[in-house]
Amino acid sequence: MLRLTDVRKGFPVRSTGEELWAVDGVSFEVERGEILGIVGESGCGKSTTAKLIVRLEDATSGSIHLDGNELVGVPDRDLGWLRRTAQLVFQDPYASLNPRLRVGAAIAEVLRVHERTRKGQEERDRVNELLGLVGLSADFAGRYPHELSGGQRQRVGIARALAVEPELLVLDEPLSALDVSVQAEIVNLLKRLRTELGLTYVFISHDLGMVRHLCDRIAVMYLGQIVEIGPWSQVADAALHPYTQALHTAVPIPDPELEAGRDARPVPGELPDPANPPPGCRFHTRCPLAEDVCRRDDPPLVRLGTDHDVACHVVAREHGVRTDGSTDPDGPSQPSDPSDRAEHP
Amino acid sequence: MSDIAQASGAPVGAVPSRRPRLTRLWRTKSGLAGTIIVGVAIILAVLAALGLTPYGPTAQDPTVRFQSPTAAYPLGTDQFGRDVLSRIMSGLVSSLLVAVSSVAIAATIGTLFGLIAGFFGEWVDRTIMRINDVFFAFPAILLALAIVSALGSGWRNTALAIGIVFIPLFVRVARGPVLALREVDYIQAARVLGFSRTRILLRHLLPNLGSAVIVQVALALSWAIITESSLSFLGLGTQPPMPSLGLMVSEGRNLVGQGAWLLVVPSVAIVIVVVGLNLLGDGLRDVLDPKDDR
Amino acid sequence: MTGEQPTVDAAVPAEPDPDALLSVRGLRITVPSGAAAVEDVSFDVHPGETLGVVGESGCGKTLTMLSVMRLLPPGTAIAGGSILLGGEDVAPMPEKQLRRLRGSKVAMIYQDPMTSLNPLMRIGDQIAEGLRAHGWSRSDARDKAIEVLGEVGIPKPQRAARAFPHEFSGGMRQRAVIACALVLDPELLIADEPTTALDPTIQQQVIDLVVQLQRDRGMAVVWVTHDLGIVARLVSRMLVMYAGRVAEAGPTREVFRRPSHPYTSGLLGALPSPGAGREDLIQMPGAPPQPGQHPAGCPFQPRCPQAIERCATDLPPLLDRGRDQGAACWVPPEDWSA
Incomplete structure (x- = not known):
């Protein structure tokens, strides 16, 4: 349903005049009805990826196909179909609603713009139905955002996105501004909505626990690139890339007995400046496995398990897969060419 | 929906609603003083416009020339025996008329351009702002003088001239908040939801400019009155025998020997109205400060 | 306390x-x-101990710890009770005496390192400032500042001392804040969500640093956090707060293994558990009450799945549940319905 192919997005850096590649050669696919989770730390490009999919930003190069339609480089006025197909749910429920509009008016406006209902009773009924869908009673229509709690606002944000009857919801850190108990409510709601409405999600988060809980597949990003992508059980419970493993160790498990048995030594070093990423593998400056080849060559994503791709020279070799795309560990060694980033077939 | 009841819990935090803000204006000292002064000026002007002045503002009476203030003529009479109070009241009409129309022109056009510059950014913004800077570089009074000279005098042209001169002020005032708001999530959400640019501009951005523009309007009104008075003083604004505060100062200047009040009264009237509008502007800024407008 | 049962002890x-x-x-x-x-609210922190104070936003955990520093926001005041720090009650203490305690006896680090550093002052000067206030000479203070910067793992401390906060990354800033807090060797460090704004791998480094410093110096640390993972990893005893009161207190392992307050149980159920299945998370209906709008009886009662009649009228004190555990709940866990 959604396919990104070698998508790059650069932002000019004012001080140096160079380009900051926030997203640097990202490819993945999302099937209809699937939930893809994207995790990573700040500067990894996950939020930019979200913005590219809903075309708040236009990719510099590469292609993004949604339902077979290209959206890179297409002028805004020709994107009406996209607005009815893909919607975004924002991180901060306090900023994503216009403080001057009552909840009902905000949702009705979307219905009107997209001519989803006739004005009057039909519109009011639909607003109430949408509120009901996200677990809010009809009297919320008359309230202003400042009268709502964070969780209630996030529900309104979801209802407003659903008003266009989209097929794809891009959720950009929808939980991170909420308290633990409210997060649980919203996650349960998202699970229910997917089943009831047959939605597809791209779920952006820094919380591996929640991503593991909700998603069918997980992509891990580091400095603008995907370092590991695969089924949730693989990436969450049997991660292969050293960065994914570091991320797992970094996040404390809410269980003292499990924590007691863990080796929670942190990976050293700071996140490198995305405007000036290290050469070769971007994680090599902090990686416990780094070798010479990692400092020189950018590892491509190679398939190491069922639908499970990892971008790491060392891990690939341990699995008998070479990072230039062939699968013969005994063949003659060739330096892999970063410009020829062999994507999995 | 099993969780309707769960989600309809108590709203978080008692956020003060935005309605009672204007009544708060009268709790600030400057807001209260400004409102009273401007209110009195408006009442006097309205009375004059309805013809309810003590005497006809242009009615001459040779028997009472150069009368100093008395019970019959509280502010005295001039060289033609006209009542100064009546003339001040009528003068307020033309001063306020010019000030209000010029600021209306400036606020409408300026806000619109500021909105466009801030929202579209890039070359649109650069072009508008460069033109704006050029306008800003001229002293206001010189620019107004030049425009009036080109268009001819009379209150309509004066208003138009002052309006054009003040446009850049409103461009600046409107553009700032738009630049900040453009990146706010609910404006981004409006884009993702497929709202047209016009809708985003008029329905989602414009209402946020209200407080900043209102404060600027109060201040611009006071500058407009000064500018109008200056132009009339120079003979390019309101034309005699129609009274205007600036014109009265100009005439009074030549008659200081015969009656000092002829210079003092219109000058003080200008100062009072200008101070009143400034106080009102300060008061409005205190209660409408866009910074705490979330 | 209203209607305290004679059979259970506070x-x-x-x-x-x-x-x-x-x-x-x-x-x-x-x-x-x-x-x-x-x-x-009543609790103890023993020398060298690690206490976790957990709760959702607005539960009073930060206010409680700010009152220990006597740094409550304007209009907010200590209206009762005692806060004994090393045997001295800080609640009525005059400001002058407090300044002597802050930094040397107790120090605090906050969530946002940028707001706890003066953007216009060099890092080294900010650290030295605390020492100068406690009577150190200028050069001694400077040397000590550089030493502490090295101790908190900032590379090239000589040069870092001359840097301004904006030249540091978020993680380095938090290290500098820790250096400021620890330069006077406090016996108690209050850490109020110091890692919430940081990325996981950086958060882990900062946590690791505090744990190491705690071990080296034998100081006590209070972690104020909403993150039950951090509590599970670091903390030996924990306090769960709800609506301004202590809902549950006890050794971390016991509280996680056998929560004795339905709120604690709800919080734990709201988290996805790693390595387990992906059943729906447990939802707690409603929202915490605002100050001044507390219901009669137990503040959690309107949301509580275990509430009995008594909960609506009588406020439960923190009752002893054995194994050093206490819960402000009339219904013991063995009587809970599933």
Whole structure:
């Protein structure tokens, strides 16, 4: 349903005049009805990826196909179909609603713009139905955002996105501004909505626990690139890339007995400046496995398990897969060419 | 929906609603003083416009020339025996008329351009702002003088001239908040939801400019009155025998020997109205400060 | 306390613990409206101990710890109770005496490192400032500042001392804040969500650093956090707060294994558990009450799945549940319905 192919997005850096590649050669696919989770730390490009999919930003190069339609480089006025197909749910429920509009008016406006209902009773009924869908009673229509709690606002944000009857919801850190108990409510709601409405999600988060809980597949990003992508059980419970493993160790498990048995030594070093990423593998400056080849060559994503791709020279070799795309560990060694980033077939 | 009841819990935090803000204006000292002064000026002007002045503002009476203030003529009479109070009241009409129309022109056009510059950014913004800077570089009074000279005098042209001169002020005032708001999530959400640019501009951005523009309007009104008075003083604004505060100062200047009040009264009237509008502007800024407008 | 059962003992003795480094009893904090945001909070921190204070936003955990520093926001005031720090009650203490305690006896690090550093002052000067206030000479203070910067793992401390906060990354800033807090060797460090704004791998480094410093110096640390993972990893004893009161207190392992307050149980159920299945998370209906709008009886009662008649009228004190655990709940866990 959604396919990104070698998508790059650069932002000019004012001080140096160079380009900051926030997203640097990202490819993945999302099937209809699937939930893809994207995790990573700040500067990894996950939020930019979200913005590219809903075309708040236009990719510099590469292609993004949604339902077979290209959206890179297409002028805004020709994107009406996209607005009815893909919607975004924002991180901060306090900023994503216009403080001057009552909840009902905000949702009705979307219905009107997209001519989803006739004005009057039909519109009011639909607003109430949408509120009901996200677990809010009809009297919320008359309230202003400042009268709502964070969780209630996030529900309104979801209802407003659903008003266009989209097929794809891009959720950009929808939980991170909420308290633990409210997060649980919203996650349960998202699970229910997917089943009831047959939605597809791209779920952006820094919380591996929640991503593991909700998603069918997980992509891990580091400095603008995907370092590991695969089924949730693989990436969450049997991660292969050293960065994914570091991320797992970094996040404390809410269980003292499990924590007691863990080796929670942190990976050293700071996140490198995305405007000036290290050469070769971007994680090599902090990686416990780094070798010479990692400092020189950018590892491509190679398939190491069922639908499970990892971008790491060392891990690939341990699995008998070479990072230039062939699968013969005994063949003659060739330096892999970063410009020829062999994507999995 | 099993969780309707769960989600309809108590709203978080008692956020003060935005309605009672204007009544708060009268709790600030400057807001209260400004409102009273401007209110009195408006009442006097309205009375004059309805013809309810003590005497006809242009009615001459040779028997009472150069009368100093008395019970019959509280502010005295001039060289033609006209009542100064009546003339001040009528003068307020033309001063306020010019000030209000010029600021209306400036606020409408300026806000619109500021909105466009801030929202579209890039070359649109650069072009508008460069033109704006050029306008800003001229002293206001010189620019107004030049425009009036080109268009001819009379209150309509004066208003138009002052309006054009003040446009850049409103461009600046409107553009700032738009630049900040453009990146706010609910404006981004409006884009993702497929709202047209016009809708985003008029329905989602414009209402946020209200407080900043209102404060600027109060201040611009006071500058407009000064500018109008200056132009009339120079003979390019309101034309005699129609009274205007600036014109009265100009005439009074030549008659200081015969009656000092002829210079003092219109000058003080200008100062009072200008101070009143400034106080009102300060008061409005205190209660409408866009910074705490979330 | 209303209707205390004679058969169960209060979990925290009424008298302050003379052996504790910090002993808080019956603390009550009011907000500008006059309503109590913190009420009847009692707990102890022993030398070298790690205590976790957990709760959702607005539960009073930060106010409680700010009152220990006597740094409550304007209009918010200690309205009752005692805060014994090393045997001295800080609640009525004059400002001058407090300044002597802050930094040397107790220090605090906050969530946002940028707001706890002066953007216009060099890092080294900011650290030295605390020492100068406690009578150190200029050059001694400078040397000590550089030494502490090295101790918190900032590379090239000589040069870092001359840097301004904006030249540091978020993680390095938090290290600098820790250096500021620890330069006077406090016996108690209050860490108020110091890692919430940081990325996981950086958060882990900062946590690791605090743990290491705690071990080296033998100081006590109070972690104020909403993150039950951090509590599970770091903390030996924990305090769960709800609506300004202590809902549950006890050794971390016991509380996680056998929560004795339905709120604690709800919080734990709201988290996805790693390595397990992906069943729906447990939802707690409703939202916590605002200060001044507390229901009669137990503040959690309107949301509580275990509530009995008594909960609507009588406020439960912190009752002893054995194994050093206490919960402010009338219904013991063995009587809970599933």
